[in-house]
């Protein structure tokens with residue numbers, strides 16, 4: 001399955017295109033199966049898309065939104081991906097959507113793995129998965145150099161705790177297997193630095209050094225990369 005790449009001059013043009021595409025996909029899922037399941041990522045890149053999606057007239061009560069990964073902090077913490085989704089996506093029209101958190105009452109994410117995995121395993125095939133990519137080639141919270149990376153790429157579990165080598169926060173990430181149980185994967189990337197990282201990720205197959213390659217070089221799910229160069 002080849003990766004299609006859509007290049008845009010700026011975020012505004014990318015978000016306009018992506019919003020139209022996601023709307024159609026969610027509407028089609030609801031029409032065909034009565035519900036749509038959308039996986040989103042955190043960080044900073046998705047904010048303009050979230051703000052636009054939140055305004056869309058959709059059957060939002062028939063949409064469930066799930067995070068691909070989470071920083072293991074309270075949802076009130078500035079670093080929380082859940083906080084980001086609640087503040088920018090679950091607003092306006094989209095406030096009626098359902099949300100499945102990756103957090104739990106457990107302080108230690110490693111103690112919460114089974115609970116979160118079971119929660120995510122109960123969800124059906126995702127209709128759309130929106131992933132980001134760090135400049136180190138991580139995606140979701142599958143980080144190069146993390147002790148748990150090999151597990152994240154091979155486990156049957158739907159989620160796992162990860163402590164990135166260089167990042168201060170422990171994480172909870174969906175596993176490769178759970179993320180690939182989907183109808184469509186998108187990569188939402190912005191900026192020249194990410195364009196260079198994407199070229200490197202496409203040029204070689206080694207997943208350990210760039211875990212994003214596990215999703216770019218696979219034949220199971222169609223992948224579309226949306227890249228804003230500025």
Ligand SMILES: O=C1O[C@H](COP(=O)(O)O)[C@@H](O)[C@H](O)[C@H]1O
Pocket residue numbers: 041042043044045046068069070071081131132133134139140141
């Ligand atoms: O830490 C994370 O980073 C990635 C990339 O974020 P971006 O702002 O550079 O797009 C993100 O996809 C992931 O959800 C987040 O936890």
